[in-house]
Amino acid sequence: MSPPKEVDVIVVGGGAAGCIVAGRLAQADPNLEILIVEGGKNNLNDPQVRQPAMFLSHLAPTSTTAKFYAGRHSELLGGRSPIVPTGNMLGGGSSINFMMYTRASKSDYDDWKTEGWSADDLIPLLKKMESYNLENPDPKIHGFDGPLAVCHGxxxxxxxxxxxxxxxxxxxxxxxxxxxxxxxxxFERWGKWINPKTGFRSDTAHNYVHPVMEKNSNLHLLCDSKVSKVVIENGKATGVEYVPFSPPAEGAPKPVPQSVTARKLVVVSAGSLGSPTVLERSGVGAREILEKAGVECKVDLPGVGENYQDHxxxxxxxxxxxxxxxxxxxxxxxxxxxxxxxxxxxxxxxxxxxxxxxxxxxxxxxxxxxxxxxxxxxxxxxxxxxxxxxxxxxxxxxxxxxxxxxxxxxxxxxxxxxxxxEYPASRGSIHITSADPYVEADFDPAYLSxxxxxxxxxxxxxxxxxxxxxxxxxxxxxxxxxxxxxxxxxxxxxxxxxxxxxxxxxxxxxxxxxxxxxxxxxxxxxxxxxxxxxxxxxxxxxxxxxxxxxxxxxxxxIGTTWHSLGTNAMKPREEGGVVDAKLNVHGVENLKVIDLSIAPGNVGSNTYSTALVIGEKGAILAGEHLGITIGLTN
Known part of the structure; x- marks a missing residue:
């Protein structure tokens, strides 16, 4: 079905965090009209997603469920151009990752030095999202009634x-x-984001989005679509423009961008490699980079696309x-x-x-x-x-x-x-080179730099x-x-x-x-x-x-662990930050970034649980912006 031309909230990217934000908001207020715009296909009941052992199929060179970013050629890497995959279907990384149940350290979150984001602030949300079925059922740190199940397989x-x-x-x-x-x-016997009752993967789309869409009519989904930019008028985000995800055939005319208006909020949740490029095409980023790419600079924010980290x-x-x-x-x-x-x-x-x-x-x-x-x-x-x-x-x-x-x-x-x-000292970057959404970004993961x-x-x-x-x-x-x-x-x-x-x-x-x-x-x-x-x-x-x-x-x-983060860091603007503690983009009203790109520092774990807790925290903050209360428990 064609998406509405006007909604209350647009979520740009239906990845791990984006699905949580959309699902929590839609469930909290059935009158709130929400649209997810996702570049990849719908993952509903896809065996490649649901069956845990099929996870490697997403990393095959012919895969369409992952997007492969090619990094700069590097002599530090034996003359290679490193390849970094990201999720390219509804659920994002949660639909294709290795499902390893791994949490960050307390000091990782405390090191972010941001009000409301300490480990003590986030532990209730780490508990809220999980249904824990492992050896240490400690209710002070683990949850048992969340949407995402954990077991050994x-x-x-x-x-x-x-x-x-x-x-x-x-x-x-x-x-x-x-x-x-x-x-x-x-060492430990490792847990997995797998449901012991069904044997299925615990991805965010099947546990936050699809159940809500079955019951409510206020959550809309547009797949196979790439957001070319967020529309910013008079310092305020008012909607998005999008095009088909796949580029036109050689010689064919470029597609005319379609638009959707957001009455109240735009949430960018396209991942650590997608979100900074969306912001830059929207005119938010370092002036020099934007002007060189042919994009009008609306907010000079040099931190966009910097601070790239991986494992x-x-x-x-x-x-x-x-x-x-x-x-x-x-x-x-x-x-x-x-x-x-x-x-x-x-x-x-x-x-x-x-x-x-x-x-x-x-x-x-x-x-x-x-x-x-x-x-x-x-x-x-x-x-x-x-x-x-x-x-x-x-x-x-x-x-x-x-x-x-x-x-x-x-x-x-x-x-x-x-x-x-776990914590490489190297820092990379990603930036657009053109306003054209089909032109690949300049990506330097900077491994071993x-x-x-x-x-x-x-x-x-x-x-x-x-x-x-x-x-x-x-x-x-x-x-x-x-x-x-x-x-x-x-x-x-x-x-x-x-x-x-x-x-x-x-x-x-x-x-x-x-x-x-x-x-x-x-x-x-x-x-x-x-x-x-x-x-x-x-x-x-x-x-x-x-x-x-x-x-x-x-x-x-040496290569990626698919753990990209940091490219829209949650820091003060004068320190190279892109978003504030409420995940508002500096200098733009009604625009938030909610995904792993906001992490200012790395975490000593697989990043899925951190993406999830950012999604849960982001849903609460988005709710506050909209006048909706989303609690710390289910």
């Missing part, structure tokens, strides 16, 4: 226990809950014993596996109810490890981490499969150890490798997906012959090397000595040459 991997035991063997604690906003140095991720893969239960056959598309999975899903169980990530940890380095990361990180540690014991430096988690193209590897079983840097980021990322690679080497199922690295160490290096990546437990040297056949048994993977010559007498594994020792190999590999492989 119904297909746990047995090697999860091997991974957690390996962490304990390395001296780390395993606890019930590291999402208590305080824990920063332990740095690596995903090296490892071979495991053939009897190991992994999800590789599911990702290979084995028909029998999928058929059984769909049958099990009818009972909210089985392989379709998982994201293959059952355990992980938030970690801080030891003093010795800090020293090895170099003086730049030491300085950053002293300034940022030393007096904030709730801030982890690194995430490390077990993915129970190879996440890449399985046609590139021989058949077999694999695990991936994902590590990502700050020297403090290199040392901890190298530590993360080594840490993940030590964890997997202590797992009984370990059968060596997928050598092609690891640093190019010298063939004589004791730290070289190895592949192990599963039948003989001997190291394979590329195509040279089997040579004496690694013996694998129990939770011991000791580097010794193969002997007839009973395997249970082998010495416990010791950490690999990396030479200076080895470290250079890791650094080069890091530059060639």
């Amino acid at each position: 119904a297909s746990p991997a047995p090697n999860t226990e091997e991974f957690l035991q390996a962490a304990q063997d390395m001296g780390y604690k395993v606890v019930d809950d590291i999402q208590d906003l305080e824990s920063a140095h332990a 740095n991720l690596i995903l090296p893969a490892y071979r495991v014993a053939p009897e190991t239960k992994t999800h590789d056959d599911f990702l290979r598309g084995i028909p029998e596996v999928h058929a059984q999975g769909l049958k099990d899903l009818e009972e909210a169980k089985g392989i379709y109810t998982t994201n293959f990530i059952d355990a992980g940890g938030k970690l801080r380095p030891s003093e010795e490890e800090i020293e090895a990361m170099g003086p730049e990180f030491r300085k950053f540690w002293n300034e940022y981490f030393k007096d904030a014991p709730d801030k982890p430096v690194m995430f490390a988690g077990l993915v129970n499969a190879f996440l890449g193209d399985h046609s590139l590897l021989p058949g077999g079983k694999y695990v991936t150890i994902g590590t990502y840097l 700050h020297p403090a980021d290199l040392g901890p990322n190298i530590w993360g690679y080594k840490l993940g490798r030590e964890l997997v080497r202590r797992m009984p199922c370990y059968r060596g690295e997928v050598v092609a997906l690891h640093p190019k160490f010298s063939a004589t290096s004791p730290a070289r990546a190895v592949e192990i012959d599963i039948d003989t437990s001997r190291e394979l040297q590329g195509d040279k056949g089997v040579t004496a090397g690694v013996v694998v048994s129990g939770n011991v993977a000791a580097q010794n010559e193969v002997t007839s000595e009973p395997l249970d007498k082998k010495k416990p594994i010791e950490n690999l020792v990396y030479s200076e040459e080895d470290d250079k190999a890791v650094e080069q590999w890091m530059r060639e492989n």
Whole structure:
């Protein structure tokens, strides 16, 4: 159906936060006319969304449910142009993300230094949005009647226990809950944003928008449409102009923008890469950038598009014993596996109810490890981490499969150890280069541009490798997906012959090397000595040459965690801010930004829960603007 030509509130972008704002407002006042304008398609009952195990399909190069932003070519990244996906369907990232239940630290929110946005202010909203089904049902920090369910999924991997035991063997604690906003140095059995009653993903569209649209007629949805600009007249947002999301065919005329009037409020919620470009096309941003792009500057706001932040991720893969239960056959598309999975899903169980990530940890380095990361990180540690014991430096988690193209590897079983840097020091930017909404923005994620980021990322690679080497199922690295160490290096990546437990040297056949048994993977010559007498594994020792190999590999492989934030920072205008504590855009009436772009600083977690709490807080603030009370509880 065609959208109304005039409504009370327009929400630009139906992502994780935008759906919460629209749904909460529509439910609070059935007389309030609200329109969501979403670039992607409707996600209603889409199996790719509802079935958790299908999450990787959204990241395929042919995907239309994600938008892929190409960053600037960077010599710091081995000459690559990094690619950063964002959600491109109703629900945004909540419809396509990895569903990892991860919360920020208390100090993350307190560091924003904004009235109404401290951790104590936000804990009621973190509780309000969730229905918690994990091991630590503490009502002071968790909620049990929210729209979004949390559980472990119904297909746990047995090697999860091997991974957690390996962490304990390395001296780390395993606890019930590291999402208590305080824990920063332990491992846990990881929760997932999955409903245990249905086995379905907990996305915001299916839990905030579709139920309201079934009951109320005041919430309208316009998909497959790109907002070209917010209409600003006499310093006030009065509506939007939009065009079809897909650009016209070559040689075809450009579409004529359509318009919708907003009587009371425009909310921009197009994400950390979409929202700043919408503002800039609307005339809100740095004057020099706007004029160069051919856009009239209505509000000179230099902070728009600056302060871009992400988390740095690596995903090296490892071979495991053939009897190991992994999800590789599911990702290979084995028909029998999928058929059984769909049958099990009818009972909210089985392989379709998982994201293959059952355990992980938030970690801080030891003093010795800090020293090895170099003086730049030491300085950053002293300034940022030393007096904030709730801030982890690194995430490390077990993915129970190879996440890449399985046609590139021989058949077999694999695990991936994902590590990502929680608070990179690097800062990037995104800006328009044209008023034309179909012209791609100039995007510089600036990964590894700050020297403090290199040392901890190298530590993360080594840490993940030590964890997997202590797992009984370990059968060596997928050598092609690891640093190019010298063939004589004791730290070289190895592949192990599963039948003989001997190291394979590329195509040279089997040579004496690694013996694998129990939770011991000791580097010794193969002997007839009973395997249970082998010495416990010791950490690999990396030479200076080895470290250079890791650094080069890091530059060639490090990428996004899809955790973009910060590009419309909630700060005072004179400090480079874009929105105030009420999420009003500085210098414009009736215009708010409500999404991860308002986060002034990073968070030590997957960003989904932070997007959700921004949505819940934003709904309250939008309600106040409209004279509607939305409470802290459901």
